[in-house]
Amino acid sequence: MTRKRRRLWIVLACGIGLGSATALVLLAFNDNLVFFVSPSDLAKAGVGGRTVRLGGLVEQGSVVRESGGTTATTFRVTDGTKSVKVTYNGILPDLFREGQGVVTLGKLNPNGTFVASEVLAKHDETYMPKEVADALKKSGHWNPGAGSPPPAALWNAGEVKGTGG
């Protein structure tokens, strides 16, 4: 075995060892590597008074803005199976709307309300001009409040223009 080949095997062996070690560490810490928990996770694990991040979609028709000059807002965050009532007093990000993904930082009250001190908007990986979005909405292919847009193949192919006009 030449010295080159031996060095190559050493590098490969170290790579395999390091790779599997990292994979095991990541698997072990899987629960701690998530940025936020879903409403289902929140219901399962008793997080008590701990500060956690709660993420999900803003439920359709759940946003209530308090009247009387305050910025207090209540809405429900859902992951499709469970939903949690969230109260927040502060300025919401521009992208905040019903059906939009949000990540909120706060604590769960004993009465089941999540009191948030920070609300971040989470947008999806879809990018389209306003005209395409309008055409999709008009043609009934997509309701932004209800979830993510139809597969890109549909609107990239220009079908939208035909149906939606």
Place this chain on the structure above:
Amino acid sequence: MSLRPVEAVSSLAGAPSSAGSSLHRFANPGRFLRLSETVLPWLVVPAILLTATGLGWGLFFAPADWQQGDAVRIMYVHVPSAWLASSAYFALAVCSLLSLVWRHPLADLAAVEIGPVGAGFTALCLASGSLWGKPMWGAWWVWDARLTSVLVLFFLYLGHIVLVRAFDDPVRGYRAGSILALVGVINLPIIKFSVDWWNTLHQPASITLLGAPTMAPSMLWPLLVSALGFGFAFAAIVVARLRAAVMERRIRGLLLARAGSRLHIFPSSSLPMHSPSWYWAGLASAPGCVLLQQSAGWPPSIRVASAPHDDIAAPPVRTMIFPRRGCGR
């Protein structure tokens, strides 16, 4: 034997006699300088044209996003620099493997030169991402898996930059840097798949190998042109830096020749039995001395050139140690 340091440099660094020479064909600095001189304009011109086209198109003519508005235009800088941050690290790792396993002298230099450029693009990616995050997400920075793993990539670049320059003997710096770069490769799949494996604030990829991009063509095209331009720019900067590094070595050799060097041959009898490389390095780092060659086989012998004694003080002759001969072993 008469001393011709410059020739000695190029013959040392290139063309080892034994097998595996196809890889080492490109290790000859002279051949690299000739080849890269031809190639460089073909990198610089497309880099300028494509980057200008892509950014101009993206920033001024591409449509605004239906929900993000004009803020989406940060994408035309952010996404190409993010792709390049990872690709440059991959290139750094390939050079490190060539350097560590095959002792490829040009790969040593390439790894040193890629580091700062890759770090620059990673910094651009982090900065533009931060500027994009504030208006859209509502935060400059969050510690989610994607952002944190890219920050780790940035620190890996910084660590490599420091480590390869931290040794008196450059060869030891190359080895240490190679090991760091190869260890850091594990971070690349973590960056790529972080958005799929864990909940993150960062959205998943819009452009994947399988499946249609979730992006309107009017936004996709300027992005791809811009990314291609960034890629050419990276290649152009690295090739130009590498040319400068090779020339710098030559100039050191020429300076030494002008100082009027003498050749010392240390035969095997004058060296300790298992004389390690630091011993040779020590010999060669005496003021005004330079290690020209050490034998590939056994018994060891090295050749050290030194400037005449009275000349040492006048021209600043830098000590240098060439890559150990024996690339072909």
